Amino acid sequence: MAQDLGKAISPVSAEIALSADIVFLAIPFGAIPAVLNKARGQWNGRIVVDASNAIEFPAFKPADLGGRLSTEVVASLTSGSRVVKAFNTIPAQKLSEVPAQAGGRRVVVLSGDDAEARSDISSLIESLGFAALDLGTLHQASHLQQFGGKLVALDLFRAG
Numbered sequence: 001m002a003q004d005l006g007k008a009i010s011p012v013s014a015e016i017a018l019s020a021d022i023v024f025l026a027i028p029f030g031a032i033p034a035v036l037n038k039a040r041g042q043w044n045g046r047i048v049v050d051a052s053n054a055i056e057f058p059a060f061k062p063a064d065l066g067g068r069l070s071t072e073v074v075a076s077l078t079s080g081s082r083v084v085k086a087f088n089t090i091p092a093q094k095l096s097e098v099p100a101q102a103g104g105r106r107v108v109v110l111s112g113d114d115a116e117a118r119s120d121i122s123s124l125i126e127s128l129g130f131a132a133l134d135l136g137t138l139h140q141a142s143h144l145q146q147f148g149g150k151l152v153a154l155d156l157f158r159a160g
Contacts, residue, residue, distance in 0.1 A: 014038050026051040036077045043081035047117050050074045051087035053147040082117035086110035089152045099129040104157035109133045111141030131158035
């Protein structure tokens with residue numbers, strides 16, 4: 001797999017990946033607690049990008065989180081981190097495609113309660129060739145971005 005990914009990406013253990021300045025959680029929601037238990041040390045303001053959706057498999061229905069947002073659950077497991085919800089509304093196959101198509105760029109929506117972290121991730125999204133669309137705080141965006149929201153699975157493009 002490392003050979004297929006090329007020299008720009010180096011596979012590492014979960015423990016090492018979890019110590020990065022920006023950690024992407026792109027794993028099944030049910031696996032998140034066990035994976036995050038492998039994190040060493042404090043989160044100390046590091047950014048966690050929650051790309052997961054709270055889905056129960058194999059039924060493919062929303063997980064019962066007792067009224068909490070899935071990203072609030074992630075934040076509670078990464079105390080001291082700055083959590084941004086992003087990359088969860090686009091199917092993985094679409095994310096693997098070139099983001100610039102048909103005269104536009106594929107839109108990646110994001111939200112989070114830390115404005116600086118949202119800005120940092122917006123810049124990262126733009127540098128990857130996508131168009132970032134900041135929806136505001138987690139609660140402002142929840143009806144659009146959380147699993148079952150109006151923007152989930154839509155393939156949006158921004159002109160230019």
